[in-house]
Amino acid sequence: MHRNNILLVMPMLSWIFSSCIRSYEPEILADDEKKYVITGQVTDESELQTIHVSISSSIDLPKYLPVTNCKVKIIDDLGHIFLLGGQNNGDYSTMIDSAFLQPGRAFQVEVFTHEGDYIISDFDTLKHGPEVDSIYYMREEKIYNPAAPIVMGVQFYLNLNATATDSRYYRLEPIETWEYHSPYPLEWYYDGIVHHIYPPDSSRLVCWKTVRVPDIFTMTTDNLVGNYYDHYRLQFVDNITAKLVHGYSLLVKQYALTHEAYLYFENLRVNSHPDGGLYEKQPLAVRGNLHNTTHPEKEVLGFFSASTVHSKRIFVDAIPDLPYLYEVVCQPQEIVRPGLSGFKPKDYPIYLQGDTHGLSGFSLDEQCVNCLALGGVNKKPDFWPK
Numbered sequence: 001m002h003r004n005n006i007l008l009v010m011p012m013l014s015w016i017f018s019s020c021i022r023s024y025e026p027e028i029l030a031d032d033e034k035k036y037v038i039t040g041q042v043t044d045e046s047e048l049q050t051i052h053v054s055i056s057s058s059i060d061l062p063k064y065l066p067v068t069n070c071k072v073k074i075i076d077d078l079g080h081i082f083l084l085g086g087q088n089n090g091d092y093s094t095m096i097d098s099a100f101l102q103p104g105r106a107f108q109v110e111v112f113t114h115e116g117d118y119i120i121s122d123f124d125t126l127k128h129g130p131e132v133d134s135i136y137y138m139r140e141e142k143i144y145n146p147a148a149p150i151v152m153g154v155q156f157y158l159n160l161n162a163t164a165t166d167s168r169y170y171r172l173e174p175i176e177t178w179e180y181h182s183p184y185p186l187e188w189y190y191d192g193i194v195h196h197i198y199p200p201d202s203s204r205l206v207c208w209k210t211v212r213v214p215d216i217f218t219m220t221t222d223n224l225v226g227n228y229y230d231h232y233r234l235q236f237v238d239n240i241t242a243k244l245v246h247g248y249s250l251l252v253k254q255y256a257l258t259h260e261a262y263l264y265f266e267n268l269r270v271n272s273h274p275d276g277g278l279y280e281k282q283p284l285a286v287r288g289n290l291h292n293t294t295h296p297e298k299e300v301l302g303f304f305s306a307s308t309v310h311s312k313r314i315f316v317d318a319i320p321d322l323p324y325l326y327e328v329v330c331q332p333q334e335i336v337r338p339g340l341s342g343f344k345p346k347d348y349p350i351y352l353q354g355d356t357h358g359l360s361g362f363s364l365d366e367q368c369v370n371c372l373a374l375g376g377v378n379k380k381p382d383f384w385p386k
Contacts, residue, residue, distance in 0.1 A: 036067070036119060038111060038290050039302040042074060043255070044101040044126065045309035049074060050093040051084060051109055056301060066090025069114040077106040077123060103128035109290075109304045121304035122260070122289040127167045129256025132312035133159040135234075139322060142236055152322060153238035156250060156314075160229040162221065169262035171307075172217035173253040174234050177210040177381060179246040182371040183330050188352035188359060190340050198356070207371035207378045216269035220262060242326040248316040249383070255307040264288055264303045315385060330368035335361055 040051035051072055055065040072084040072092040080100060084092035106123040113119070140155040158172060185200035213235050221227050234252065237243055257265070267286045288303035332353050336342075343350050351369050353362040367373040 035299055035301050036111075036113070036117065036290075036292065037301040038109070038119060038121075038304065040109065041305040041307055042096065042101070042107045042124075042126070043307050043309045044098065044103075045253075045311075047095045047098055047101075048093060049082070049084075049096050050091055051111070051304070052090055053092065053111060053113075054090050064090070067113060071112040073110050075108050075110065076100060101126065103308055105306070107304075107306045117292055117294045117298075119290055119292050119294075119300055121291070124261060124289065124304060124306040125258055126306045126308055127169075127256040127258060128165050129167045129170070129254065129308045129310060130160070130162040130165050131310045132252060132254050133161040133228075135159075135250065135252055135312050135314045137314070137316060139319065140236070142238065151238045151240060153236055153240075154244070154316065154319060154322075155236045156234040158232045158234055158252060158254075160219065160221070160232065160254075162227040165227070165256075167256040168220055168222045168227065169257040169259055170219045171255040171257055171262070171265050172219060172232070172234065173255065174213040174217070175210060175251045175253070176213060176235075176237075176243070177208055177249045177251070177384075178243040179206065179208050179248075179384075180242055180371060180374065180376065181206055181246060182367060182369055184353065184364060184369050186351070186369040188354040190343065190350040190352060191348040192345065194340070194352070194359075196354075204370045204372055204378050206380075207374065207376035208381055208384065209374070209376035210381070216265060216272060218262060218266045218269055222259075239322055239324050240326055242324070242329075244316060244319060244322070245324055245326070247385070249313060249381075250316070251311060251313045254310045254312075255305075256309075257305065257307055260289060261303065261305040261307070264305075313383065317385075329374070330365060332360075332362035332364055332368070335363050 035056040037054045037056050038051065040049070042049050051074075053067040053070050053072070055067055057063045057065055066089050068086060068088050068090065070086065070092065072086070074082045074084065074094065074096070082094050082096050084094040086092050103126050106125040108121045108123045111119040135156065135158050137154040137156045139152070141150045141152050143150055156174070160170070162168070182205050185202040185205060187197050187200035189195050215235060217234060219229060219232055221229055234250075237248065264286060271286055288301065290300040290302055290304060292298045292300050340350070351364040351366060353360040353364050372378060
């Protein structure tokens with residue numbers, strides 16, 4: 001059977017690969033809200049390994065509550081022990097030489113909290129995963145709201161070919177980078193005195209921003225005839241955002257998982273809030289592989305996993321026939337009476353629109369002259385096209 005037709009004869013798998021996410025609101029009693037949250041993984045992507053330890057917050061007011069002064073160590077199935085150092089922010093890290101990070105090795109984490117709790121994970125095994133086969137995109141349309149207009153954009157896809165491995169379970173992590181511009185160089189500003197910068201400062205006109213796509217993407221070939229998957233849907237980037245205007249790059253990390261790790265991330269995906277995903281401030285109450293041996297009745301949130309990682313990057317530029325309908329972030333504001341004296345010192349500096357001939361009578365928000373104000377960096381990434 002041709003592999004492109006495999007999914008058509010297997011509708012029972014649709015629940016696994018659906019991009020729809022149900023809203024989930026777990027019932028947590030007030031006296032049961034405070035739980036340890038431990039997340040992290042051992043991968044062969046880098047020798048630096050990090051474990052995060054925190055306390056769960058209330059569902060109504062979620063926030064990150066780090067736990068410091070813990071003793072954390074990672075142990076492999078051969079008895080090697082790797083001690084992690086704390087950074088006073090709930091993060092604990094160590095370097096593990098790549099010689100220990102071979103497929104087939106299993107790892108677990110142990111955490112001793114300053115309150116005397118001993119928490120340990122099950123062992124999780126580094127699976128031998130394949131290279132990322134291909135990433136590509138197609139121009140598509142999407143309906144966010146039946147009462148709203150159809151939105152145009154690009155839909156990203158990934159192909160998997162794992163026929164040379166025995167790995168069947170995966171998590172995909174897309175990381176997007178895009179270039180964006182501020183429309184005006186910094187030339188005029190007011191802080192009680194009008195300043196004119198000449199030549200104008202153009203160093204903050206172009207920036208790049210990198211973020212992890214918050215959605216959870218899981219994939220399995222467990223019930224397929226062959227160990228491959230074509231046309232797996234990643235994220236959709238619409239033309240309402242300015243991400244595609246000046247250049248866009250997508251890096252996809254492909255994590256090969258054990259069956260237990262896959263079930264955890266799949267349950268987390270199904271139960272995540274649409275606006276949350278893997279990078280919510282705390283995992284939802286989905287059973288993981290961590291156990292509080294000091295107080296067995298206390299549930300521990302999170303999951304400790306081991307995974308091999310393969311990555312691939314794609315660049316997108318100048319999409320034919322795609323109009324851009326994004327809202328311009330810079331709108332000059334007319335300065336009305338009493339003029340500049342009407343601005344208060346707490347609002348300084350006031351950026352002003354003008355040129356070498358003088359001021360125009362309009363003020364500018366900071367993002368109009370400083371792309372850093374929108375959260376990016378003005379140093380071109382090493383991987384960006386020249």
